[in-house]
Amino acid sequence: MDDIDLKILEMLRKNARESLANIGKSVELSAPAIGKRVKQLEEKGIILGYSLKLNHEKLGIRTKAYIILKIHQSSTLKTAYNQIAHLTEVQRCDRITGDDCLCILAFFKDNKELITFLERISQYGVPNTSILLES
Amino acid sequence: MDDIDLKILEMLRKNARESLANIGKSVELSAPAIGKRVKQLEEKGIILGYSLKLNHEKLGIRTKAYIILKIHQSSTLKTAYNQIAHLTEVQRCDRITGDDCLCILAFFKDNKELITFLERISQYGVPNTSILLES
DNA sequence: ATTTTTAAATCGATGTCGTCCATTTGTAAT
DNA sequence: ATTACAAATGGACGACATCGATTTAAAAAT
DSSP: OOHHHHHHHHHHHHOTTOOHHHHHHHHTOOHHHHHHHHHHHHHTTSEEEEEEEEOTGGGTOOEEEEEEEEEOTTSOHHHHHHHHHTSTTEEEEEEETTTTEEEEEEEESSHHHHHHHHHHHTTTEEEEEEEEEEO | OOHHHHHHHHHHHHOTTOOHHHHHHHHTOOHHHHHHHHHHHHHTTSEEEEEEEEOSGGGTOOEEEEEEEEEOSSSOHHHHHHHHHTSTTEEEEEEETTTTEEEEEEEESSHHHHHHHHHHHTTTEEEEEEEEEEO
């Protein structure tokens, strides 16, 4: 990891489909050199993958919510986490300090979907929901 | 927006550097056809860009925190939002329901950086911090 | 100080990829 | 049936990614 690697990451963060040739021009290195560096960044696990920035509203998302889930004594945090983190609506799921809590960020088409979601996760704990108004 | 577009988005979400030719094979369409569809998805603003999934820990991030910022009466939510959302440490910044609050997700190299950040945003409101333990 | 070793870059070659244009196909409307 | 329009195909061409061989450069060892 040197300054050139950082520059590569910065450029790919801005546009993950940027060509290696173009990146090469910016850092004054040949395309194969960039290719090898990127491959190494992947192998080291620094680059985990390449993804999309989407306009969720245009895909029908009308409700986004943070849900703090206070886990029941009867349930374990780990199982709750594993079950919830992979649900399609969930964008982030983090264990946080304080009481045994999960902080869940999830996107929904409508409020009905949100309610269904809340009912589903209620088996693991008590949800406290905040709707996102502006992002 | 049809099923093919959805499939394209799904494939690019998994790997934004996937070649148009490969996507074409999956949906049984030619590469130029995929190229045009992707371009349209960009022009419609559905695809906002292509980005990186990074392992932040391997880049020196040791502290991640959610910070609920209860905005002062003296400060306006809008100015606070605009100032804070663009700080380098900030990953997400959302206005949420309830009191005049911002929910900030931010990453830090160490706790010292977190403290500096909290001091900086204290001019806009009262921060309430939860550290992320597991993601 | 010289040699050896290693990592990393360049160069040239090759196959793949993305994009352009002209043409074709398919669908909906009159 | 004719027209009109949107979208896909196919071929061509320039750009791109990747491979192997070679060169360069810096660090390690003698």
